[in-house]
Amino acid sequence: MKAQAPSFPTLAEALYPSSGLLHDGVAVVVASLFIAVCAQVNVPLPFTPVPLSGGTLGVLYAGALLGSRRGAVAVVLYLCEGCAGLPVFSGGAAGFAHLLGPTGGYLAGFPVGAFATGLLAERGWDRTPGRAFLAMLAGSLPIFALGLLGLSRFTPGPALLAQGLWPFLPGDLLKSAVSAGLLPLGWKLLGGGRRSKFPGF
Numbered sequence: 001m002k003a004q005a006p007s008f009p010t011l012a013e014a015l016y017p018s019s020g021l022l023h024d025g026v027a028v029v030v031a032s033l034f035i036a037v038c039a040q041v042n043v044p045l046p047f048t049p050v051p052l053s054g055g056t057l058g059v060l061y062a063g064a065l066l067g068s069r070r071g072a073v074a075v076v077l078y079l080c081e082g083c084a085g086l087p088v089f090s091g092g093a094a095g096f097a098h099l100l101g102p103t104g105g106y107l108a109g110f111p112v113g114a115f116a117t118g119l120l121a122e123r124g125w126d127r128t129p130g131r132a133f134l135a136m137l138a139g140s141l142p143i144f145a146l147g148l149l150g151l152s153r154f155t156p157g158p159a160l161l162a163q164g165l166w167p168f169l170p171g172d173l174l175k176s177a178v179s180a181g182l183l184p185l186g187w188k189l190l191g192g193g194r195r196s197k198f199p200g201f
Contacts (some may be wrong), residue, residue: 008124012065023062024070031062031074034103035088043090048163049102050151053090056106056113057175060139063114064121064132071118075111078146082107107148109143116142133180140172144184 002167007019018024038058044051044184060076065073082089083096091101097105117139128134 008127010065010067010118010121011126011183012188013067014187025042027066028070028077028084031066031071032078032088032122034058035062035078036102039088039090040092041050044091045167047169049154050106050147050164050168051090051103052168052171053112054142055090056140056172059110059114059143060117060136060175060179063116063139064126064135064179066118067122068115068118070096071114074106075114079110081109083186090200102151102154103147106143106147108150109146112142112146113139121123125127126185129180129184132183136176136179140200144168 012027016023016027033056038051038061038130039055041054042051043053062074065071066074076104078088079099082094082098085094088093088097089098089107098104118133120126120131120138125135148160148164152160155163165178
């Protein structure tokens with residue numbers, strides 16, 4: 001029988017150990033609001049219907065801090081808030097129609113991205129700079145993949161990458177680099193960073 005990969009507490013669990021369903025519910029709601037705040041950082045680009053947005057950063061941090069399942073649930077709650085009419089999507093947008101529009105694929109990829117980043121955080125990947133950097137990039141992959149798939153319905157093939165991927169890679173790398181410093185720093189302040197199985201990377 002294959003041995004199960006070791007599981008580590010996330011930063012949020014280390015700061016506030018889970019004490020039941022109410023505790024988890026509060027954490028999920030707070031994370032969904034954090035994503036909504038991040039999404040208000042919105043920079044429209046003239047050559048693409050996809051804006052530069054801080055929402056992706058909020059999504060990946062929800063996963064990294066809460067773990068795979070609670071992080072994904074927080075993102076699903078965020079999407080439900082937006083579909084219900086709350087102005088939580090990028091730039092204060094709202095409505096179910098956004099899931100069917102050019103950015104709908106990116107929104108659909110949000111829960112998968114949070115789950116992927118959270119899963120790696122539960123394996124200790126948030127405790128050293130190199131692994132934290134890779135964990136954030138890994139969470140971005142399904143978001144870009146589903147985002148490009150959705151955008152392909154509105155953008156011709158030759159222009160797809162120019163409108164849906166290349167403009168966002170520098171910001172994604174910067175976000176991952178900053179996270180590579182912040183996440184391990186959080187563990188260092190808690191005195192738990194060296195419990196990682198990947199010291200130094």
